[in-house]
Amino acid sequence: MIDSLILQQGSDWRAQAEVFDEIFFVFLALGTLVGTIVVSYTLWNVYKYRDDGSEPKDSFDAPVVGELPTGQGGPKAKKLFLSFGLSAIVVISLVVYAYGLLLYVEEGPETDEEGDIEILVEGYQFGWEYEYPNGHTETGEMIVPADQRIDIQVTSRDVWHNFGSSELRIKSDAIPGDTNSNWFSVSSEEVEAQGGEATFLVECFELCGSGHSAMKGQITVIPEDEWEEWYEDTEGESNSSRIDAPAPGGVSA
Template identity: 50%
Template sequence: MRTRVDVFESIFLVFLGLGTLVGIVVIAYTMYNAYKYRDNGDAKDDDTLPTVGELPTGGKGGKKLFLSFGISAVIVISLVVWTYGMLLYVENPEDDFEEEPIDVEVVGDSFAWHFEYENGVQQSGTMNVPADHPVAIEVTAGDVWHSFGVTDLRVKADAIPGEYDETWFIAEEAGEQHEIECFELCGDLHSDMTGTVEVNDMDGDEFEQWLDDQLTLDITIETHDEEAITNVTDENIEVQLVHQNNDEYDADLEYTRDADDFDDEGTVTIDEIEQGGEYELLIEFEDDEFDTIEDTVEVTSPASETYTVGDEEEEDDDEDENGDEDDDDDEEETDDDETDDGGDDE
């Protein structure tokens, strides 16, 4: 499949070749006529030559003019039709895609570029794409007018608040990085509004798996003294994670875990999340030893959350009581020592 770079390079080379050829022909013909009809000082007696003030009566010159205009018209019209067909391919190549494109929404906002993939994974500054695979993007803006552009990939799309401009590209070479720029004067930090297209050495399926792997959530539960929950209780723990817009998706975006899923560090991992976004998190303890935890977490990239359970005041009281007992013991030991010392003195 042809890339945007291939298309625009083809158009450039065709125009360059034809322009060079026409230029050579025109200059050569001009030089030939300049030499042929040069003034060498010899007057010629020719009744067919017009005199001063007399209009030419025509002849072979008219045929040459008609021929030159005809050839020029054919060349120009052919170029227009061919170029228009190439640009139509650039504008709407979906029928020619050999693979399903990767969909990415691009948002220009606050002098930075933000990217969201179809499964909800979000990135800022860097857009990861697979090598030699079509990428379809929708470009918009969150504040003022911007213009998304990647010169190396011949990509440019307006970013206008409330509107979406669609375009596409294919990055062929794995390991390369292409600079993203803003081509619309958008404010004081316009020149700093840059980003990177990073081309990964993956095929389409591998990249889809990589995107799925980005949606993971690690949940750690510990006490105030940073001791893992698995070391302080044997009761069952139920963890429930539900997408806020679960009803809008075909898949059931609800995930549960229990105490058996926690490791020795008091951490449980949810790694089969299918769609990024905001989730409602509920953590319940079977015997009500600890308070129920309710929270809203955003999972748009690898995330981790740590929750502290237990009553900090009670722990402090326990520590104080233990400290007071130790102090009493120390005082008793000190009194005994003083008594012993006094007896020895007598």
């Protein structure tokens, strides 16, 4: 729990995908636990208070349809307020926990301004173009280093698009004349796990025309030293992607 609230120390940042996976796991685990307890308690009461054909005991306080079991501080009232109290504790704890994580997702980890990498992402019918701080552009493929916060500014040159990668849990509207900010980060461990070069599919999540389904791209993450060497050789150049990408204004064959 403490590790979840302290989301970055030095270079140990939490990627958005990791944060969302953790939130999903916590909600799933707690929901399964609470659901199991509630269903088990319900089934136990069904068995305990089943109608076996005998006369009920004089002390049996039967529930009345349409009436809250508040009583005068009796056992039913205690159970009611106990269940309400426990439910409130669980819900409030989950809200505080998830809100803290989502604030981190929105703001991102703190970095030195000199170390920030900001890339302009421009959507068009039907592809993606990426412009780096030195003016270099890539079409279809964004190449970035591991263990770095990558800031993206997303816009469009024609119609509404939506830039997103399900694997990285990022998604931003690409609107003509407007810019939306987002960020992501990929660890070197993930890069090593994929053989030294991690790739993530980019898709458009906004219906934007006849070539919408073909509007795909790729984010390629490589070790930082390899990226710096690649970046030094890109000044003023513009390259098409190493993957097949549709030409601006058309649909890939």
